[in-house]
Amino acid sequence: DADVTQTPRNRITKTGKRIMLECSQTKGHDRMYWYRQDPGLGLRLIYYSFDVKDINKGEISDGYSVSRQAQAKFSLSLESAIPNQTALYFCATSDLPGEETQYFGPGTRLLVL
Amino acid sequence: DAKTTQPNSMESNEEEPVHLPCNHSTISGTDYIHWYRQLPSQGPEYVIHGLTSNVNNRMASLAIAEDRKSSTLILHRATLRDAAVYYCILINAGGTSYGKLTFGQGTILTVHP
Numbered sequence: 001d002a003d004v005t006q007t008p009r010n011r012i013t014k015t016g017k018r019i020m021l022e023c024s025q026t027k028g029h030d031r032m033y034w035y036r037q038d039p040g041l042g043l044r045l046i047y048y049s050f051d052v053k054d055i056n057k058g059e060i061s062d063g064y065s066v067s068r069q070a071q072a073k074f075s076l077s078l079e080s081a082i083p084n085q086t087a088l089y090f091c092a093t094s095d096l097p098g099e100e101t102q103y104f105g106p107g108t109r110l111l112v113l
Numbered sequence: 114d115a116k117t118t119q120p121n122s123m124e125s126n127e128e129e130p131v132h133l134p135c136n137h138s139t140i141s142g143t144d145y146i147h148w149y150r151q152l153p154s155q156g157p158e159y160v161i162h163g164l165t166s167n168v169n170n171r172m173a174s175l176a177i178a179e180d181r182k183s184s185t186l187i188l189h190r191a192t193l194r195d196a197a198v199y200y201c202i203l204i205n206a207g208g209t210s211y212g213k214l215t216f217g218q219g220t221i222l223t224v225h226p
Contacts, residue, residue: 042200042216090156102214104156
């Protein structure tokens with residue numbers, strides 16, 4: 001079984017709808033991250049959490065919110081989806097501070113119409 | 114934050130070595146050099162990282178210049194499965210980028226049979 005899983009893997013939604021992307025990990029890591037990737041671009045950090053009580057904004061947090069329900073679960077919400085949030089979304093986890101090897105999920109492909 | 118510069122693309126033939134360069138002239142003394150790669154339709158995958166000394170693992174080798182202003186990821190014998198986008202990333206253990214990966218556009222590696 002994969003260490004980092006994301007659901008759903010694909011989603012089509014309409015402008016204005018609320019949508020939640022979920023991430024679960026079995027690696028026992030404290031740190032979790034949400035990134036988005038747009039065609040031809042690298043990944044950009046949306047939010048990150050260093051433990052259940054510590055959540056921080058990344059470089060592109062506007063229009064997104066997150067919830068860290070437990071050490072193993074980190075959810076990303078789009079409160080009112082808009083077309084420019086169409087992207088590939090990745091969740092990641094890491095353990096050791098400083099050396100920061102991150103482990104990525106398979107991604108969620110989101111299309112906002 | 115210190116930035117990295119990589120060629121947009123490189124090509125190699127199967128079974129030949131590949132040297133992927135990265136320039137990071139503004140690297141600080143506590144920046145770790147990380148390499149990730151992203152295969153088509155997958156999340157990024159950790160490859161290797163180092164601080165000052167050259168590093169080897171089962172996937173690749175990392176050669177770090179003595180002044181640490183550049184590094185080279187070495188794939189000893191490229192295979193078709195190595196075709197991916199390779200990202201060189203700096204992570205500062207104690208600075209503002211602590212715990213956060215900043216992905217640039219990376220190097221697209223094409224491997225020819």
